[in-house]
Amino acid sequence: MSFLQKHLEDPVRFARIRRGFYLGLIGIAVAEIVTLGFGGHGHFWFEGIPAWGSLYGLVSCIAIILVSKLIGKLWLMRREDYYEP
Amino acid sequence: MNLEWVHPGLLLILGAWVLPLLKGRVKRTAMLVLPGAAMVVCWLMQPGTYGVVSFFGQELVFGRVDRLSLVFSYVFTIMAFLGMLYALHVEDDAQHVAALTYAGSALGVTFAGDFLSLYVFWELMAISSVLLVWLRRERTAVAAGFRYLLTHVFGGLVLLAGIAIYWSQTGTLAFGDLGALSGGVAWALILVAFLLNAAVPPLNAWLADAYPEATVTGAVFMTAFTTKSAVYVLIRGFAGTELLMWLGAVMAIYGVVYAVLENDARRLLAYHIISQVGYMVCGVGIGTALALNGATAHAFAHILYKALLFMGAGAVLHTTGLRKLSDMGGLYRTMPLTLGLYMIGAFAISAVPLFSGFVSKSMVVSAAGEVHSASIFLMLSLASAGTFLHTGLKLPYYMFFGRNPQPKDAVHGREPPRNMLAAMALAAAACILIGVFPGLLYRFLPNPVSYAPYNLTHITSTLGMLGFTALGFFLLLKHLDPERKLSLDTDWFFRRGATGFLALVQGPLKRFESDFVGEIYEFVIRRPVLSVARLLRGIDSIIVDGILVRAGSSIKTLSGMLRTLASGHAQHYGLIMAAGILVLLALALLAS
Secondary structure, three states, X not given: OOHHHHHHOOHHHHHHHHHHHHHHHHHHHHXXXXXXXXXXXXXXXXXXXXXXXXXXXXXXXXXXXXXXXXHHHHHHEEEOOXXXX | OOOOOOOHHHHHHHHHHHHHHOOHHHHHHHHHHHHHHHHHHHHHOOOEEEEEEEEOOEEEEEEEEOHXXXXXXXHHHHHHHHXXXXXXXXXXXXXXXXXXXXXXXXXXXXXXXXXXXXXHHHXXXXXXXXXXXXXXXXXXXXXXXXXXXXXXXHHHXXXXXXXXXXXXXXXXXXXXXXXXXXXXXXXXXXXXXXXXXXXXXXXXXXXXXXXXXXXXXXXXXXXXXXXXXXXXXXXXXXXOOHHHHHHHHHHHHHHHHHHHHOOEHHHXXXXXXXXXXXXXXXXXXXXXXXXXXHHHHHHHHHHHHHHHHHHHHHHHHHHHOOOEHHHOOOOOOXXXXXXXXXXXXXXXXXXOOOOHHHHHHXXXXXXXXXXXXXXXXXXXXXXXXXXXXXXHHHHHHHHHHOOOOOHHHOOOOOOOOHHHHHHHHHHHHHHHHHHHOOHHHHOOOOOOOOOOOXXXXXXXXXXXXXXXXXXXXXXXXXXXXXXXXXXOOOOHHHXXXXXXXXXXXXXXXXXXXXXXXXXXHHHHHHHHXXXXXXXXXXXXXXXXXXXXXXXXXXXXXXXXXXXXXXXOOHHHHHHHHHXXXXXXHHHHHHHO
8 A cells, every 4th residue: 555545545644634734824824924024025015914925825716716617607618519510 | 179060950850850760779769869969069059150041142040049049948958858758658750750840940949040040940840749739640639730730820921921021121030129110010920920829818729729639748849849939039029018918917817717617637737838828928028137037937947847747647648548637536546656746847837945936937926026016916926826726736636636436436547658757757856956956047047147036935925825725725626626518718719700700601691792792793794894895796797897898898899890801811802902902093093
């Protein structure tokens, strides 16, 4: 059994990975707030918002999925044989 | 050693024809030696102007060697080497010849100092690359290849028209910055041709249409050369054109939106080429030293990681025959190496710290910051999140893991041949090397680099952005399940729009022609012309002919009378003479 199988197919180990992921996210957001300004000032005011990267990442991700799916459903998506003669 | 200058592109184009003559191990060695030799030639080249040929009074420059063309030639030859290594097991000489010709023509474009040699290599690139699509030898591939070729032939003609006007206006064929002609017809035509090859919407459809239809190994070559040579010529000719900044930013998001909807693994990656080239086009548009460095660096890094990603998706296609995400899943059990190498490419394209995208993409984004364009900055950052979302999360999730409730239904794959893994490993190593030691790449960039990608704020905000994108992905996972659908893109206009146009031509337009235009023609042109002709014929037959006929018949009557006199008998003439003499005698006697 490979390394990946061992960790992904065992519910206990998988739960541990998931917990690690959430803790990691909290850690990153905190680190982002702490290190604000360490790389010199950003070019824009919004870069000064605490945890700007994390916030914008989450908002971007959700916006991309929802808006794209909406455009797809309403307009762009067609049957797979749409172009078949 | 005082060798004449060797054109690395011609080395590949001509050298490719040796391959069909060779067999077995010798051939496989030659497949690697050719791009390897081209790499060495580029590496040893010193800046300068070489290969100048006089042609009908024009100077053709085949070797304009400077920092910009050199850095592109490095990555093109590295890519040719990796691509040939990946294709080493393929027993199809035509593919190898086409691939090397394609890579050689891209080098030709890179070193071209004039428009004419640029045009020749530009067209050769289109012709050789379409073979990589056709050689998959499937119905869909042949059809997509024709659409690809027609699009590029159109682009080539636009370029040729632009070059002709440029020549007539400036009297020279030299290819350099076109800013002086900004807004003119030549400028616009050449720009449109370049943008078509860079796949800038709405001229983008050929890319996502044809790349997923190419052969497994051919597609890897295609990801590198056409769009990136277009980025190169855009940097050369159109740096600082503000329009490009906006087109590039829109393009970065455009690819992301389509990637959400896409089910075909390689087509999803193709849409991310469009998205990534968007950053480069945007960098060209910003036009500052940092932005042009960023566009160049990103092209360099992009070629390597995108090839790696296409190699990974190609390995899955090669071993399982599957191309749709909705059919895949569970491959992590049988293809862990492929998964690991793919993920290195995915981290590189997603700009994870310590991977190549982090040190190249951020240059363009920072350049947008330096010119204080908040909307460009936000659009590019949004597209970054989308890149990780699709290439780093969605595609590997559905390809290698998937929901896959019953492991026994899992798709059975196996690791691809060793040469494919080796090519992927080398590309992956390059992605990490550039990411860890950005100076290795920065020293070859066209402008001096003072940019430092690694600072705490940049690292933490990037990690935050990527981490929370991952959170959003897992929260909305059920909305992302790939659907068995296709998405309309601008190829609709020539795939369905053209059908509509033909129906219009054959239906209403034809009726309009015969019923309306035809009737007008009948009454306005045909009938008046016929009556005038009839009148003229009357004049001709009655008056002109009449005169001639009368003249003829009177001459005939006269000659009939004369003929009775000229009987040909001597005694008649003698009688007439005697009668004449008698008449003369009578006159003389009577008068006296």
